[in-house]
Every structure is written in structure tokens, then in C-alpha cells.
């Protein structure tokens with residue numbers, strides 16, 4: 001009770017109204033629709049089990065996957081000794097990304113079932129259906145150990161996945177190869193910021209961008225690079241940790257604010273930069289050039305979601321931009 005009184009006392013009338021309205025509005029996508037989509041996605045994902053491996057035995061596959069978990073190898077990421085202390089725990093120690101039932105064994109991921117759940121959220125909330133993914137060129141941004149890449153491939157997309165952490169890009173590549181998806185998907189050890197070149201311009205129908213924007217030092221630049229990578233008519237799907245306010249605000253954590261875990265176990269989470277409200281994400285997307293933008297707060301998940309389209313190759317304001325010659 002005291003907590004509620006103190007919250008009211010410390011809020012402006014506008015914030016109180018916003019909180020009441022949020023309590024009264026429906027909680028996210030219609031549950032039944034979302035559940036049906038998630039079930040369908042789960043079924044499609046279930047093809048990635050050991051009986052369907054190609055060119056590798058189930059034993060070899062299992063041994064390789066399991067051997068990587070917990071490996072501490074900062075040097076393979078190229079960190080110098082003086083910067084080692086400042087790196088994200090999960091970039092130093094191999095941590096499995098998405099839950100995966102391989103049939104003969106299961107991997108529990110730090111990301112849980114996000115690869116299924118967030119795709120179901122996007123499809124339940126925004127004008128994007130199974131058809132949108134089928135035969136589309138999709139840029140999968142920050143794929144961790146590849147759960148998102150695999151689900152996109154299961155939807156019939158041609159996937160170009162990027163992941164800045166080499167150990168995860170290697171694992172995701174291994175999965176792609178082991179399930180003989182090389183003609184349909186590739187995983188590349190790249191940062192978004194490496195994708196500002198001719199090779200990426202106007203290439204993709206969809207940019208799939210969940211779980212990454214709040215980790216970035218320069219979210220507007222990243223959105224611009226992703227905007228440039230889309231064909232005209234292409235769409236972006238964004239999901240982010242967020243803050244719940246009507247105001248266009250971001251919370252700045254920085255890379256020295258952690259949540260759970262300990263330094264000794266290298267299992268701390270966090271390493272967030274700008275954590276946006278829905279209207280802040282809307283403004284960032286508009287700044288990058290997107291139109292038809294929808295952003296929203298999903299109560300059940302307490303996360304921010306965004307949808308936008310590249311309607312035309314519009315320019316970007318160069319004042320204050322960190323890469324002045326960006327397209």
C-alpha cells in the first residue's frame with residue numbers, strides 16, 4: 001500500500017493517467033491467436049532434431065554442442081588484456097542462447113523460448129504473416145546460438161544472420177551446416193555497424209531485429225544501417241527491453257550496470273545502453289527513415305515492439321550524426 005501511495009505522490013497527473021490507461025487497455029496480442037501461432041512455430045522448429053542431421057552423426061553433433069557450453073575464451077573474440085575486464089560475461093563465457101529440444105538431448109538457453117515467442121508476438125500484433133517470410137530475404141540481427149535463424153529458415157526465408165560474438169556465430173553456423181541449410185541460411189560474424197556498405201544496400205525484404213537495439217551504443221545509426229539494407233517496401237521488426245511511459249524517453253544503463261549473476265560465475269546479465277519507451281523507439285525509427293511505424297508496449301512481457309516500412313530512400317539529417325558519410 002505504501003508503495004502505491006509513494007508512486008502516486010511521486011508521479012505527475014499525466015503519469016498517473018497514463019498508468020491507469022495502461023491498466024485498462026487490453027494486454028497485448030489476443031492470447032488465443034498468439035498461442036496458435038506459437039504452437040505452429042514450435043511444430044516447425046521441431047524438425048531440428050538429431051534424426052534429421054545431415055553429414056554428421058548424432059554422437060559427434062551432441063559432443064560438439066555440449067563441449068562448448070561454459071567455455072571461457074575471450075581471446076577468440078580479440079579482446080586485448082586491458083579491455084578484458086570490461087567485456088560482457090556472455091561474450092567471454094559460452095552460454096547457450098535459445099531452448100532447443102534436439103530429440104536425443106535438450107539444451108536450455110538463457111533466452112528461453114524467445115525465438116518462438118517473439119516471432120509469435122510480431123505475427124499476432126503487426127501486419128506480418130507466414131506469407132511475408134516465405135521466400136523472403138531476411139537479415140537476422142544478433143542471432144546468438146541461432147534459434148532465430150532456424151525459425152526463420154523454418155518459415156521458408158532465405159536468412160543472412162549476423163552475430164558480433166564469434167563463438168555464437170560459429171555455433172549457429174554449425175547448426176545451419178548440420179541441418180543442411182547452407183543453401184537457405186548463413187551466419188556471419190559481423191556487427192550491425194559492419195553492414196554499412198554496398199554489399200548490404202537494398203538487399204532484404206525483412207530485417208528481423210528482436211533483443212538487440214537496447215544493447216547498442218548508437219541505436220539511430222544502427223536503425224539507419226538497417227534501413228539502408230532494406231529494399232523499398234521492406235519491413236523491420238524490432239523488439240526491445242523498454243520503459244513504460246508515454247513520454248519519448250530512454251533510460252541509459254551503460255555497460256557497467258548489471259542485473260542477476262556474479263562476476264566470478266561470468267553469468268551476469270545487463271550490458272544495456274539506451275532502453276526506450278514506445279514513443280522514443282517510434283522517434284528513432286522515424287529519424288532513420290522508416291514510415292508506417294507502429295510501436296507499442298506489451299504488458300505481459302513488459303517490452304517494447306516496433307514495426308516500420310521503408311517506403312522510399314529518404315535521406316537522413318547529417319547534423320550530429322556519428323557517421324557523416326552514411327548513405
Ligand SMILES: C[S@@+](CC[C@H](N)C(=O)[O-])C[C@H]1O[C@@H](n2cnc3c(N)ncnc32)[C@H](O)[C@@H]1O
Pocket residue numbers: 111114115118141142143144145148162163164165168190191192193209210211212215216
Ligand atoms: C539478447 S540477445 C537476442 C538474441 C535474439 N536476437 C533473440 O531475439 O532472441 C542479443 C544478441 O545480439 C548480439 N549483438 C549485440 N550487439 C550486436 C551488434 N552490434 N551486432 C550484431 N550482434 C549484436 C549479442 O551478441 C547477442 O547474441
